[in-house]
Amino acid sequence: MDIMSNQVIPVDPPYPVLIGQGLLCHAGELIREILGDCRIALITDSNVASLYLETVTRSLETSGYPVSSWVIPAGEASKNMGELSLVLEFLAESGLDRTDAVIALGGGVVGDLAGFAAGCYLRGIRYVQLPTTLLAAVDSSVGGKCAVDLAEGKNLAGLFHQPSAVLCDIDCLATLPWLVLADGMAEAVKTAILSGDELFALCRRPAEPSVLREIIDRCLTFKGEVVAADPREQGLRRILNLGHTPAHAIELCSGYTVSHGQAVAMGLVIMARAGEVLGWSEPGLTGKICAVLEHHQLPVRAPFQAAQLAAAALRDKKRKGTQITLVIPVRIGEWVEKTIPVTELEAVFAAGLEEFHDCSN
Ligand SMILES: NC(=O)c1ccc[n+]([C@@H]2O[C@H](COP(=O)([O-])OP(=O)(O)OC[C@H]3O[C@@H](n4cnc5c(N)ncnc54)[C@H](O)[C@@H]3O)[C@@H](O)[C@H]2O)c1
Ligand SMILES: [Zn+2]
Incomplete structure (x- = not known):
């Protein structure tokens, strides 16, 4: 495991954001330092499940966590009230109480849906974001905005619920289809337009792992400051x-x-x-x-x-x-x-x- 950056998002309470390689294999030990003893409900999607669910589950179980997992169909169409309701039923059936936690393993869709469920189940339990897309890494995993879409429009039902931690394993980006990687670059360019020339210049470079790591780090620093202020x-x-x-x-x-x-x-x-x-x-x-x-x-x-x-x-x-x-x-x-x-x-x-x-x- 290589932790390349360790930031704190200065909200109340503050939470850590780790960026590095090999983090998913060590998710259990990293999460134990943050959450301590509890039960964990892992939410992911059908694509991410086949790539990373076993790795994360094994690491959590090795660290002594009882884990139950729920897989939603991949794609934006899952960000709806029906899927939210199924996730909430799953949390209840898994017997989670107020001391337990949700883990969101996936892109922005999983993060928004799992965060929403964690934010309203028992009026709010803790959750950790494990972003697996560039978009989730540079933007949606930090800040605590969680929502689902309604027929009338995007993100029309939701809440603010800050995660307890964000563990961003850049190794996950290697399995992203290029179109999905590009989606994340669009949010990075948005942040760059706001933050200034240094990040904007980075966004013009080829999307190699070292450049992506730097982009993620800078995007999250900027977003963290904005979120902390408001x-x-x-x-x-x-x-x-x-x-x-x-x-x-x-x-x-x-x-x-x-x-x-x-x-x-x-x-x-x-x-x-x-x-x-x-x-x-x-x-x-x-x-x-x-x-x-x-x-x-x-x-x-x-x-x-x-x-x-x-x-x-x-x-x-x-x-x-x-x-x-x-x-x-x-x-x-x-x-x-x-x-x-x-x-x-x-x-x-x-x-x-x-x-x-x-x-x-
Ligand atoms: N909460 C916020 O602040 C915020 C900010 C920006 C965007 N969003 C939301 O995020 C969503 C978009 O997120 P997204 O672009 O991550 O989409 P997504 O979660 O649908 O992921 C895109 C696709 O990539 C797949 N995938 C995920 N990780 C993978 C990996 N490592 N390897 C291979 N495939 C992988 C997924 O299964 C999916 O098919 C939108 O709903 C948007 O509204 C929220
Ligand atoms: Zn966006």
């Missing part, structure tokens, strides 16, 4: 939604056939281009963002009209009455929040979809 998203934390108003609309319009990461890539471009067209952002910013996304073969053009996206977005939870707040990238490392009447959202999306401000500019 754990329940009442102010600053809203910046982490950069690109997500159009992204969630794209996911909804596509019937969730477009992945979250791909939708985020298109959403980042829409907000940057809208910022440029409307005079809020530095000229050339869209081109810079498109170049880094295309370097990871991420899509930069949304296959929907502004009117469709605006209608979908206005069903989204971030709408407050007659106004909507958007995060606009000004330049790499700088952003601004713009609150506009909901009636103007379509025009902003139309600006973001304008053809003449092509990426080649």
Whole structure:
């Protein structure tokens, strides 16, 4: 085992984030230091189960943990109230009490669903995130936002519940299909646009293990600081939604056939281009963002009209009455929040979809 980075997310209570190699084989001993004695319910998905469930279960059992496991079907379609209900029934049938814990082994779907279940089972028990996708490693495993999708839109039912620890084993990234790896890069680019040139430059490098480790480390440091400043998203934390108003609309319009990461890539471009067209952002910013996304073969053009996206977005939870707040990238490392009447959202999306401000500019 090689622990390459050991951060603490400074919320109340603070929790450790370990990044390294060989962590899953040693999950039992690492988790014992954090949770002590308890029963463990391990939640994973059908793809991750065939790759890593046995390794993690064996390590936990070797460290003396009684483990029961529950496997959900892989994919965004499992992030729903039906699967949540099944997980809760499973926790009850496994006899978990308030002192016990859930482990989320998987990507953002497993993390969001298992975190939600841990957050409401017995009014909240502890959980640990073992992210296995780049997206979960750079973003969703930290911060405690847990949710499921409703027919009306993404993440519409959920809660805030911080994990007790995050163990990020970068060896898992080796088995990711490249499309799923690229999804994670989209969230890393989002964080880079907010945090500044150093992370942005890293995102332009080939996605080798050493680069990915550095990207994960920097993304989680940035996210940890933002989450610590505003754990329940009442102010600053809203910046982490950069690109997500159009992204969630794209996911909804596509019937969730477009992945979250791909939708985020298109959403980042829409907000940057809208910022440029409307005079809020530095000229050339869209081109810079498109170049880094295309370097990871991420899509930069949304296959929907502004009117469709605006209608979908206005069903989204971030709408407050007659106004909507958007995060606009000004330049790499700088952003601004713009609150506009909901009636103007379509025009902003139309600006973001304008053809003449092509990426080649
Ligand atoms: N809570 C948050 O703060 C937050 C932040 C960003 C995104 N999200 C959510 O995260 C979800 C997307 O997460 P995701 O992109 O990780 O998707 P995912 O969890 O569906 O994983 C993508 C695919 O990769 C497979 N997989 C996972 N790990 C693997 C591995 N190591 N090797 C091979 N295959 C593997 C999964 O089975 C799945 O088929 C969305 O629902 C999004 O809303 C939440
Ligand atoms: Zn996201």
